[in-house]
Amino acid sequence: LALPIVPGAVLLRGFASDRAPKLLEALEGVLAASPWRHMITPGGFRMSVAMTNCGPLGWVSDRTGYRYDAIDPGNGKPWPAMPQAFRELAGAAASAAGFDKFKPDACLVNRYEPGARLSLHQDRDEHDYGHPIVSVSLGLPAVFLFGGPQRVDKSMRLPLVHGDVVVWGGPARLHHHGILPLKDGDHPSTGRCRINLTFRKAG
Numbered sequence: 001l002a003l004p005i006v007p008g009a010v011l012l013r014g015f016a017s018d019r020a021p022k023l024l025e026a027l028e029g030v031l032a033a034s035p036w037r038h039m040i041t042p043g044g045f046r047m048s049v050a051m052t053n054c055g056p057l058g059w060v061s062d063r064t065g066y067r068y069d070a071i072d073p074g075n076g077k078p079w080p081a082m083p084q085a086f087r088e089l090a091g092a093a094a095s096a097a098g099f100d101k102f103k104p105d106a107c108l109v110n111r112y113e114p115g116a117r118l119s120l121h122q123d124r125d126e127h128d129y130g131h132p133i134v135s136v137s138l139g140l141p142a143v144f145l146f147g148g149p150q151r152v153d154k155s156m157r158l159p160l161v162h163g164d165v166v167v168w169g170g171p172a173r174l175h176h177h178g179i180l181p182l183k184d185g186d187h188p189s190t191g192r193c194r195i196n197l198t199f200r201k202a203g
């Protein structure tokens, strides 16, 4: 079931439901090598969202800025490999949305506990905005905020639940977006949190 949100953005409701157990199992392996951490923004704030990465490149933030880096600053080693289950899901979702041969080189994993939020921002750290971004929601539901190319543009609210996949490309790629503070709850597959996988071709 593919629902267009705005031109270039497609919601695949429940696309990852069947594969969620395999994705969460593979995530355990990633976390064993590169555990959750709260990054610091260039402004000096600790992010409420906990993060890790897998694949050749990982998104990092610290006092010096945002960037993609091949090395996990937490352990000085390359980020763990992107599990095959991750790569297959990202490719299948991109195809279903009309983007052929999507080969992500970065997977940012975000963990939201109750109260955690991601304020309105643009994703501008990637080399080529022509590639889509595939995002997978697991666990507790969240309200996604989706605005326009300008930060002041009116934003719409979109509830995202366990198994939902959204593919963002074309004109939607540079729109502002964020996540409202997570409501408390308990999910059978993740417990008291929401996990979001974001696949990108960053380099």
Ligand code: MD3
Residues within 6 Å of the ligand: 108, 110, 118, 123, 133, 135, 166, 168, 172, 173, 174, 175, 176, 177, 178, 179, 196, 198
């Ligand atoms: C729309 N993550 O990691 S995923 C991020 O749920 C991020 O954790 C949110 O925004 C999360 O940067 C939202 C959906 C998403 C991801 C990237 C986008 C939507 C996007 C890039 C452009 C437009």
Ligand code: FE
Residues within 6 Å of the ligand: 121, 122, 123, 177
């Ligand atoms: Fe983003």
